[in-house]
Amino acid sequence: MEKMKIKMLYADIKSDIEVIENELEQALNSSSHLLNDASVHLLQAGGKRIRPVFTLLSAKFGDYNIDRMKNIAVPLELIHMGSLVHDDVIDNSDMRRGRETVKAQWNNRVAMYTGNFIFARALQYVTSIENPRAHQILAKTMVELVNGEVIQIEDKFRLDQSLKDYFRRIKRKTALLIESSCELGAVVSGADEKTARHLKRYGYFVGMSFQIVDDILDFTATDKQLGKPAGSDLMNGNVTLPILLMKDDPQLAPYLTKVAVAGLTEEERQNMLALVRNSEAIKEATHISNLYLKKALKEIEALPKHPMKKKLRDIALFMGKRKS
Known part of the structure; x- marks a missing residue:
């Protein structure tokens, strides 16, 4: 249902x-x-294709040409896909979007080579783009993306991390690629510098809100909606915003201790989920996500008059309010 809604929002570029x-x-x-x-x-396994969509919508503010824009929109999605394959190996995840992961269907070695192959294909696509700035942006994005993956490994089960640590991590994990999708759409299409800057900032704020909502949904959505067990982030050692906001809750402490040592039984997982779902942490995390969303909407207001402004606004609001 959610996937159908987002596709309706960009039906005019179907x-x-x-x-x-x-x-x-x-x-x-x-x-x-x-x-x-x-x-x-x-x-x-599908996907919302959010990154190519942002690239194409941002390109509408410049000289739009799909034959040119596909050469940056495709590699951005490939980079995202490759990172998912590697993520599943790092997190030892067997399910994604209701399907077995590459790692589960084959093995870790095949998954790592598949991810590397997808990254290599992304680089091949970009070679047709002559703008050196586009290459610089994409290269920096990939470096930071990998840094983010390593930091996520280092932060596994680390409860003494700060909110600043968390925000820095999700910037590299998610927001940066969405930010770059918007910026590259503007840069490759030849949009003016001011427009490219606002689109870049819009992408960053939307990306931050998007990841926080993802982290909330990991606790509040059902296994079926997520296509994987709810609470997977915590069980894989990824300490996200809802947990950071309630890590000192004495009721949560036993679950945090056990999940890092022996994992949770099904009954314990359900009890942990109920505790988090009914906590103030969910409301507080939602509030923080909404603050980023408001900043994204403010960047849209600063853009020149264009039909795509409403489209960017609608997609941002959908991503910030989605339920799965």
């Missing part, structure tokens, strides 16, 4: 999104049957 989908299929084609199967398995 044909261009179909171009992106077709290009993704071609990009993942390999002479190796194993890489082919693993990559297609990931592609068939």
Whole structure:
């Protein structure tokens, strides 16, 4: 249902999104049957294609040409996809979007090579873009993305981390790629500097709100809605905003201690979820997400008059209020 709603929001660029989908299929084609199967398995799991959408909508503020824009929109989605494959290995995750992960379907080695292959394909696509600034932005994004993944490993089960640590981590994990999607859409299409700057900031704020909502939903949504067990973040050692906001709650302490040592039984998982769902931490985390959302909307107001302003606003509001 949520996926259908988001697709309705960008229905007017549906044909261009179909171009992106077709290009993704071609990009993942390999002479190796194993890489082919693993990559297609990931592609068939679907996704909202948020990053290409932001790239294309941002490009509308410049000289829009889908044949040119696909060469930056496709690699951005490929980078996202490759990072998901690696994420699942790091988190030892067996399910994503209701399907087995590449790691679960095959093994860790195949998953790592699949992720590397997808990253390499992303780099191939970008070679057709002549703008050196676009290459600089994308290269910096990939470096920071990897830094974020390593920091997430270092922070596993670390309860003494600060909110600043958390915000820095989710910036690298999620917000930076969305920020770059918006900025690159503007830069590659030749939009003016001021517009590119506002779109970049919009992407950052939307990305921060998006990840916080993700972290909230990991506790408040059902297993079916998530396509994986609710509470997976905590069980994988990823200490997210709701937990940081209530980590000193004495009722939560036994679960935090056990999850890091032996894991939780199904009954304990359900009890932990009920505790977090009924806590003030969910309301506080939602408030923080909304603050980022308001900042994103403010950046839209600063953009030049354009039909895409409403579209960017609608998508931001959807992403900040979604339920799965």
